[in-house]
Amino acid sequence: xxxxxxxxxxxxxxxxxxxxxxxxxxxxxxxxxxxxxxxxxxxxxxxxxxxxxxxxxxxxxxxxxxxxxxxxxxxxxxxxxxxxxxxxxxxxxxxxxxxxxxxxxxxxxxxxxxxxxxxxxxxxxxxxxxxxxxxxxxxxxxxxxxxxxxxxxxxxxxxxxxxxxxxxxxxxxxxx
Amino acid sequence: xxxxxxxxxxxxxxxxxxxxxxxxxxxxxxxxxxxxxxxxxxxxxxxxxxxxxxxxxxxxxxxxxxxxxxxxxx
Numbered sequence: 001x002x003x004x005x006x007x008x009x010x011x012x013x014x015x016x017x018x019x020x021x022x023x024x025x026x027x028x029x030x031x032x033x034x035x036x037x038x039x040x041x042x043x044x045x046x047x048x049x050x051x052x053x054x055x056x057x058x059x060x061x062x063x064x065x066x067x068x069x070x071x072x073x074x075x076x077x078x079x080x081x082x083x084x085x086x087x088x089x090x091x092x093x094x095x096x097x098x099x100x101x102x103x104x105x106x107x108x109x110x111x112x113x114x115x116x117x118x119x120x121x122x123x124x125x126x127x128x129x130x131x132x133x134x135x136x137x138x139x140x141x142x143x144x145x146x147x148x149x150x151x152x153x154x155x156x157x158x159x160x161x162x163x164x165x166x167x168x169x170x171x172x173x174x175x176x
Numbered sequence: 177x178x179x180x181x182x183x184x185x186x187x188x189x190x191x192x193x194x195x196x197x198x199x200x201x202x203x204x205x206x207x208x209x210x211x212x213x214x215x216x217x218x219x220x221x222x223x224x225x226x227x228x229x230x231x232x233x234x235x236x237x238x239x240x241x242x243x244x245x246x247x248x249x250x
Contacts (some may be wrong), residue, residue: 002178004244008208020208020209063234063237063238063239065233066234067235067238068232070230071188071230071231073227074192074224074227074228074231075230076193077223077224077227078192078196078199078224081199082195082199083205085199085202088203088213089203089207091207091208093208098190104206107195107198107199107202108198122220126218133221
């Protein structure tokens with residue numbers, strides 16, 4: 001497995017990143033649905049605007065309408081980026097030595113935990129539901145011998161492949 | 177009333193600016209792939225700035241005096 005050319009802040013000198021796991025894109029899409037609905041309503045109102053304002057046009061009505069449109073567009077834009085930001089920075093980094101679990105909770109809260117391969121006791125996968133089965137994503141639970149009894153990779157794509165890659169690394173570490 | 181709306185609006189712009197600032201700084205600090213995130217940060221800053229400027233232009237063109245006269249009339 002060829003190491004990736006990325007770096008993270010607590011990376012050890014000889015440690016290489018093997019692969020990076022994010023949550024499946026469907027998980028992010030579900031969070032975008034309310035924003036996309038709001039965007040759809042805004043577009044429809046923008047299209048309907050000439051017909052509405054033809055009939056009753058209070059002084060400055062159109063200006064207020066466009067002001068409110070851009071106001072809500074700013075909110076949609078920023079919340080859309082925050083959803084992506086949360087998705088992008090929730091990351092599992094699998095290196096040659098350990099698994100690093102980074103969980104970004106909002107803009108100001110971040111939890112980083114790590115698990116060395118020689119502490120892993122068991123790995124199991126769980127795909128439940130119609131969309132997870134069709135799109136092949138699910139949870140991976142890593143049982144450990146450390147203080148934190150298990151690690152969970154939530155809603156990750158191709159969980160069986162990730163599990164077999166992790167098992168390979170665990171086996172390789174135990175053979176050393 | 178106009179002053180009140182203006183103050184509320186200034187707070188809103190301040191909130192947007194602060195959120196954007198923290199968003200950009202967090203992303204720069206924690207991103208594992210700067211080659212992907214740098215153009216996205218630029219896109220975010222440019223688009224947000226354009227939207228805020230357009231929003232401000234609409235806000236300063238709202239005829240508050242006429243609207244409040246109409247409201248008072250009714």
